[in-house]
Amino acid sequence: MPSPEAERAAPSPWASARAFRHHFWQPPRAHGDAIAGREVSFLELFYDLVYVVVVAQAAHHLAGDVTWPGLGRFAVVFSLIWIAWVNGAVYHDLHGRAEGRTRAYVFLQMGVLALLAVFTGSATGSDGPAFAVVYGVYLLLLGWLWYSVRRQDSAEYRPATTPYIAGVLGSAVIVGASALLSDGLRLGVWALVVVAWLVGLIVLDRRRGLSRDTSTNASESLVERFDLFTIIVLGEVVAGVVGGIADAGRVPMAVVTGILGLGIGFAYWWSYFDFVGARRVAPRRGALSLWLVGHLPVTMTIAATGGVMVLMIEHASDGHAPGPAPMVLSASVAVGVLALVLVATSLADWHELPQVYRPVAAALALAAVVALVLGWLAPPPWLQILLLTLVLGAVWLFGVLTWFSRTHQPDTRP
DSSP, rough: OOOOOHHHHHHHHHHHHHHHHHHOOOOOOTOOOTTTTTOOOHHHHHHHHHHHHHHHHHHHHTTTTTSSHHHHHHHHHHHHHHHHHHHHHHHHHHOOOOOOHHHHHHHHHHHHHHHHHHHHTTTTTTTHHHHHHHHHHHHHHHHHHHHHHHTSSSSGGGHHHHHHHHHHHHHHHHHHGGGGOHHHHHHHHHHHHHHHHHHHHHHHHHHGGGGOOHHHHOHHHHHHHHEEEEEHHHHHHHHHHHHHHHTTOHHHHHHHHHHHHHHHHHHHHHHHHHHTTOBOOOSSSTHHHHHHHHHHOOOOOHHHHHHHHHHHHHHHHGOOTTTTHHHHHHHHHHHHHHHHHHHHBHHHHHOOOHHHHHHHHHHHHHHHHHHHHHHHOOHHHHHHHHHHHHHHHHHHHHHHHHHHHHHHOOOOOO
């Protein structure tokens, strides 16, 4: 039988429960409460896997509707997906923890996103109302999370956080209410929401100068997170190649064209990670929003390339892809490389190594022009894909040679 002293020393069940709750259910980190040396967590990687499915659904829909209107519809839906991902990623990077509350809310987000993926494939058609409602619910959840941070923040952050939260909640209401509209009007409302978000991010950054504190607003872990999302959309190029070869019946010409199509994905990877990936955002006003917004066309065009690749491979044996597919593919590549230049201008390296970045930017602009010419000429699919890969590869090689020639000068001292 325990002694009275032992009974007094042993914690009560209520005290243990309170201690567990304090350890496992903590409030979000406040603004400025940065974690030095933070790395992307397994929870964030798991969360991003849901976006693999959502993006795949959008790209699959584009593969079946490779037209200019179809590309426009894809751009709007993808932009909404990207805005949702940015909100979730930035929130977790700035305010997430490793305890139960963060995990519970992330899993709740994943559940809503899984349902959103169900309706993404036909979001601009029959499933538009359901997509609108689920997307609105997701933004409401994110709005609550951002508001839970505001409740514990100091007053100095509220001029920035209040309009941001209002934007999240307002977007949730507008997109959710668009379920009552016709397909055309609903898509127009979504496009306006996308434009408002892009403009709002730029205006908020310039007014508040958020990019001054890059340790909080563009941390290494957040940069890594955006790099990982780029890898997610690069996977759509691989998926497009596999889908195109399978749909074409695995005929030799389709197989050859598909393998060449992987080259575009490889060239994208080399160009992105050797030019803008894993690099610091410049500590100047407006750089953060430029970096954020610039990633939208980068990732969108990569995903679009994967969607168009399916049709190009399917018609590889015909000698010519139908409709505007050749120009859509080339336009995706052209806009993608120009977007790389846009992102590069927001980096510290752009100002620290102008002797490298300016020539490479000019080469990327030239590559965009060549890509559009190839789309206008519309050669056989295998040849167009091969030439696009060679153009992107040539720009990368030029960039590497420029880097070594202008940053690794031989020591000529006696």
